[in-house]
Amino acid sequence: MKNERMNRFFRTYRSELSMLLVFVIFYIVMSFASPAFNTKVNVLNVLSQMSVVAILAIGQTFVIVSGGIDLAVGMAVGLSGMLGAMYMSKTGNLLVGVLIVIGVACLIGFFNGFLVGYLRIAAFIATLGSQVICNSLTYVLSDGNSYSGFPRMLDTIGNHKFFGIRFYIIFMVLLYILMTWVMSSTKLGRFTYSIGSNSEAARLSGINTRKYTMLCYAVSGLMVGLAALVNMVRLMAVDPTTGGGLEMDSIAASVIGGVSMAGGKGTLPGTFVGILLYSFLRNALNLLGINPFWQGTVTGVVIIVAVLAESFASKRNK
Amino acid sequence: MGTNRQGVLVAENISKHFGGTQALSGVSFTLKAGEVHALMGENGAGKSTLGKILAGIHQPDGGEIYLDGQQIHVENPRAAKEKGISIVLQEFNLLPDLSVAENLIVGNDEYYKFGKRVLDKRKMYSHSKELLSLFKLGANLDVYEKVKDLTIAQMQILEILKAVDADSRIIILDEPTAALSGNEVDQLFEIVRRLQREKNIGFIIVSHKIEEIFAIADRVTVFRDGKQILDGVDLSTLTENDLVKSMVGREITNLYGSREFGTCKDNEEVLRAEHITDVHGRVKDVSLSLRKGEIVGLTGVVGAGRTELARCIFGIDHKKSGKVFIHGKEIPNVTIRHSIEAKIGFVPEDRKYDGLILNESIADNISQVLQNMQKSIVISKKKSVGEAERMKKELNIKMGSSYDSVNSLSGGNQQKVLLGKWMLTDPEILIIDEPTRGIDIASKSEIYTILNDLSRAGVTILMISSEQPEIIGMCDRILVMREGVLAGELSHEEVSEQRITALATIESGEKKNEE
Structure with a gap:
């Protein structure tokens, strides 16, 4: 009985576990290669740097599993963050500022979800459109200026250290735990998989596929809001270029973690391992003193190899 | 050599x-x-x-x-x-x-x-x-x-x-x-x-x-x-x-089981569809009425509008006009969800694309409708597995663990999972499209037995099929469609393959001759 459970566990999480193994091996090798790598300072530093993308990758995983893609997340971080930053630096009101950030981000998510779920526009196109719109609005509203001078409470709460670990890092981990549960054990999560695998069959079971598709993008929007807040806590400033390129990082993290671009497959623990590998790899390249111009090449190769390995493994398993 | x-x-x-x-x-x-x-x-x-x-x-x-x-x-x-x-x-x-x-x-x-x-x-x-x-x-x-x-x-x-x-x-x-x-x-x-x-x-x-x-x-x-x-x-x-x-490997003596035909004639009406016309012109002003416990066949050549009619009644496709009544009460806005709430089930023809999610587990597939209809947003794996095990026993599904993907099952057993998915909703009316397409004789015979048992328990079955022997062997009444309209109705006593074919094709045959 117990054995059977173990077997099933290994079968179900095969790609996640193999990626975890790769990460562990990489981590051990790097610990020997660079004395600065396996230190508390370095690890916390990497975790801190990856927190924004990690949170975005949660929403991205939802959307990709549902069979779509969300290209708007990066610029949405910029727009929602900018609005919140402008409000807060003017009024000093933290609570309303936070609500604005999350509200605007969710609104963008619902808008994307409406385009994809109800108006049936291809996700790539719809979210590409919103990406461009968000970026443009950010510049229009800020007039190209950057904003800082947020309420002190934001720093006090966000950067508060528990056992030496900053609050937003703990928040990121808790968010992963919560959303993993949402994805595996709630209607929204389960039906996201069903829609991504076979949306017609899901619809014929009575599932409101439009609604649930929209909700996936709304989840992504919520994550954008939270990521934008973490970003503000980390940098204590927002400028119009904030968020650029984060959508690609979040997609890369999901894909490395075993999320299938075809939809229907992937888990948040997998995505988390993906973002760990992605972030520690960049860190390692820095520590090893590799020319930063080469770093993109290395991470690109890792993404392609990860997808290749996954497709070979799943073919062999069939 | x-x-x-x-x-x-x-x-x-x-x-x-x-x-x-x-x-x-x-x-x-x-x-x-x-x-x-x-x-x-x-x-x-x-x-x-x-x-x-x-x-x-x-x-x-x-x-x-x-x-x-x-x-x-x-x-x-x-x-x-x-x-x-x-x-x-x-x-x-x-x-x-x-x-x-x-x-x-x-x-x-x-x-x-x-x-x-x-x-x-x-x-x-x-x-x-x-x-x-x-x-x-x-x-x-x-x-x-x-x-x-x-x-x-x-x-x-x-x-x-x-x-x-x-x-x-x-x-x-x-x-x-x-x-x-x-x-x-x-x-x-x-x-x-x-x-x-x-x-x-x-x-x-x-x-x-x-x-x-x-x-x-x-x-x-x-x-x-x-x-x-x-x-x-x-x-x-x-x-x-x-x-x-x-x-x-053994003799199948009575494929369709033993059914007493025509015993439901005076039962109460459970479903009535009036003047159904679909958006694409494949169904034209069709009305039908089903009584409790009946098995009614719906047949015709491919493209006659059978599946389209059923999809309109169940709310999968929008209809242009027409009304659906359950127990004499009209369903105001026919959607899949409302139909499920009205205790209708719909087993689609193409189990691989419309019926099941092949890479998901048997448990998740079989309880998908129930999961969707439940109030709580939290899904209990234990409950799903229990439901899968229940259906495994009831329908004699040959499977390993209910966590296995549906992909691992044979066609006949996939069909049983699909049937089980809708039986779990305790339907009063089951619309079933090509119930035995592409499955072997042994599984066919089992599915016929299940359908007969259901109808004996008072479930009304509307069975769409191109296989005339199956329609003739199973149904109390047979409705024949031709080019989107109801061409005629045959009772079990009247029915024969010739009569079905005649109703299903004659008029179109004449038309061609005229041309």
């Missing part, structure tokens, strides 16, 4: 396993020149596997294949084609956006000029037309038409023509009639006979449909669980019963 068997294509002692299952264990097969040879067996018997081995799609673990007495190795479909062996699979290998002519010459260098870089359209069309006229198919296929606009039957004919054009001497047809209506089957067989006669092409037909095999094949080879049961036996020496017995 040679073989003692006499024939064009000989396979000896072929074995093949997939993962843990032994699909074929030491089977043999002989195709004589220009014969039609049926390869039969239940689902999972290994008949398709052998067909695919002969065509180079699978590689055998052991055994030899001989062509004209010479041992050959078919490493891949291309090698098989070069040796004159072609296969027409259930999933066609056609390019939907290209025309019939373009599909015919795909991969053939001869039709390119200027250093084989530019397509010679004139040559392509003249050759295609010639090929069509050779088999008097000009009326059936238009060389300029795009393949995506063809009917399934036409695509099948095109696939066969492609094989003929590649100078195949042996053509393997994998379940060729699975998606064809009666007329189309006759047409297909006519072409097979003509090719057999005029070009001496040998056919291997992989099938489990007994009547059809008697209509077309000369000899039959039967497998059961990967083992050889019959080896090239002359069909004239066999009866249908012999064949069923050899495929199933």
Whole structure:
């Protein structure tokens, strides 16, 4: 009985576990290669740097599993963050500022979800459109200026250290735990998989596929809001270029973690391992003193190899 | 090394396993020149596997294949084609956006000029037309038409023509009639006979449909669980019963079970549909009424609007006009969800694309409707597994763990999972589209028993089917559709295949004559 459970566990999480193994091996090798790598300072530093993308990758995983893609997340971080930053630096009101950030981000998510779920526009196109719109609005509203001078409470709460670990890092981990549960054990999560695998069959079971598709993008929007807040806590400033390129990082993290671009497959623990590998790899390249111009090449190769390995493994398993 | 068997294509002692299952264990097969040879067996018997081995799609673990007495190795479909062996699979290998002519010459260098870089359209069309006229198919296929606009039957004919054009001497047809209506089957067989006669092409037909095999094949080879049961036996020496017995391993005496027909005549009406017209004009002003505990058949030729009608009633497709009443009360806004709430179930025809989510677990599939209807947003795995186990017992589903994916099940068992998914909702009305398509006789018989039990328990069943024996054997009443309208109704006492066919086709036949 117990054995059977173990077997099933290994079968179900095969790609996640193999990626975890790769990460562990990489981590051990790097610990020997660079004395600065396996230190508390370095690890916390990497975790801190990856927190924004990690949170975005949660929403991205939802959307990709549902069979779509969300290209708007990066610029949405910029727009929602900018609005919140402008409000807060003017009024000093933290609570309303936070609500604005999350509200605007969710609104963008619902808008994307409406385009994809109800108006049936291809996700790539719809979210590409919103990406461009968000970026443009950010510049229009800020007039190209950057904003800082947020309420002190934001720093006090966000950067508060528990056992030496900053609050937003703990928040990121808790968010992963919560959303993993949402994805595996709630209607929204389960039906996201069903829609991504076979949306017609899901619809014929009575599932409101439009609604649930929209909700996936709304989840992504919520994550954008939270990521934008973490970003503000980390940098204590927002400028119009904030968020650029984060959508690609979040997609890369999901894909490395075993999320299938075809939809229907992937888990948040997998995505988390993906973002760990992605972030520690960049860190390692820095520590090893590799020319930063080469770093993109290395991470690109890792993404392609990860997808290749996954497709070979799943073919062999069939 | 040679073989003692006499024939064009000989396979000896072929074995093949997939993962843990032994699909074929030491089977043999002989195709004589220009014969039609049926390869039969239940689902999972290994008949398709052998067909695919002969065509180079699978590689055998052991055994030899001989062509004209010479041992050959078919490493891949291309090698098989070069040796004159072609296969027409259930999933066609056609390019939907290209025309019939373009599909015919795909991969053939001869039709390119200027250093084989530019397509010679004139040559392509003249050759295609010639090929069509050779088999008097000009009326059936238009060389300029795009393949995506063809009917399934036409695509099948095109696939066969492609094989003929590649100078195949042996053509393997994998379940060729699975998606064809009666007329189309006759047409297909006519072409097979003509090719057999005029070009001496040998056919291997992989099938489990007994009547059809008697209509077309000369000899039959039967497998059961990967083992050889019959080896090239002359069909004239066999009866249908012999064949069923050899495929199933036991005699099935009463396929449709014992049902007392017409006992529900005075029961209360549970569903009434009035003047249903769909958006695309495939259903025109159809009304019907179902009584408690009845099994009502809905039949007609493919394209008559049966499935479309059912989809409108259940709320899958929007209707243009019409009303649906449950227990005399109108459903104001017919959506899938409202229909489920009104205790209607809908088992779709295509279990792989519409019915089930193949890569998800049996438990998740079987409880999907219930999960969606539950109030709580939290899904209990334990509950889903319990429901799967209950249905496993009730429907005799052969499966390992309920966490396994539906993909791992055979067609018959997938169908039971699909049926179970809707039985779990305790429906009062079950609409079931082609309940036994593509499944073996043993599973068929079980599904008929389940349907009979359900109806005895008071469930009303609307059964859509193209298989007339099944409609006749199961239904209290039969509704026949023709070109979107209800052409007539037959009671169990009145019904016969001739009468169904007459209702389903006569008017359209007359129309054609007038033209």
